[in-house]
Amino acid sequence: MSEKTSLVKNFSKGLWKDNPVFKQLLGMCPTLAVTNTALNGLAMGLATTFVLVCSSVIVSLVKDLIPRQVRIASYIVIIATFVTMADMVMAALYPAISAELGPYVPLIVVNCLILSRQEAFASKNSVVSSFVDAAGMSAGFVLALLALSATREIFGVGELFGFAVTGGLIRPWLIMVMPGGAFLTLGVLVGLANHISSKLRVS
């Protein structure tokens, strides 16, 4: 029973308490770059999930075989392999999304969220808990990307996943889908997340 609760805790910490985007500020580059529409945000989130979960499982399996001095280089090669796979699958199945995300898919290799989970967790823990940890962190990452990209799409073009939602009530703010809007939206969301956390801590 206790093992089960610790697994749940392990999973849920990525959702809010240690949310990779809002709390740890990791993986900022894809977070900001591809969240102009909710669909792009979701696609990037799922690609990152695939790479993070697969790399964590492999790293926790081979952790005893890798000498300490070359561990970072080995992790990066493992990550780069899965990113190449994700990139090719995406280009074959969803060419339109793949073209839109462009070089940001290969840039998952240097997403510091993935490397930091290998170094901080997968290289020290069992396969099962590494899997759960990676899944939780990925879920938190996907949720954060969805929150950011949905906000930007709704205010920027008045749509969500390509469907009109505001009914012309809000005039689209072009800046929201431009680079400036990415920084401003994330800044406001991070501030909001901190505010909610401090409120929760008080009560």
Next chain:
Amino acid sequence: MEVILVFISAVLVNNFVLTYFLGICPFLNVSNRIDSAFSLGMATTFVMTLTAVVSWLINHFLLIPYNLPYLEYVSFILVIASLVQLVEMFIQRVSPALYETLGIFLPLITTNCAILGLALFASLRNYSFLETLSFGIGAGVGFTLAIVIMAGIREELEFADIPKPFKGAGITLLIAGILAMAFMGFAGLLSV
């Protein structure tokens, strides 16, 4: 002419940090003081220029002739990791003082996504050798410009009364948003 256009575009119009969101981690975390931001910018520019050259050579003399495009990401990241290691050893030997100042930020250049992004963009856009070289230098100068401006603003902000939830990352992101809007003004420089 093309070479100069590539340079201006990389520094101002398509600034790596403020338009492509590359190198955000050091941008948000390191840029507290102007002098350390400038040293980090210089070291990054150096690594970027070398990476641009070496990855172009690898791409055109190994990957394309032997038809190995799927090894692109793995080989680029290995090039970057070994270059950073070399630069670190070089600086340690030549200027121990600078090595001390940069400290932990030197090895962290490896995971600066601006460097891998540079190699990927150069190969995606089929730049010639000279264009790649000027793209590398321009991207480095653009990165330095962005983090130095940010460090200058943050030095001033130290005594500002910022609402508590926005302290740190929140206010930095908001400033970056305003900076990005200001840099949009450069878009008219190039008609491309």
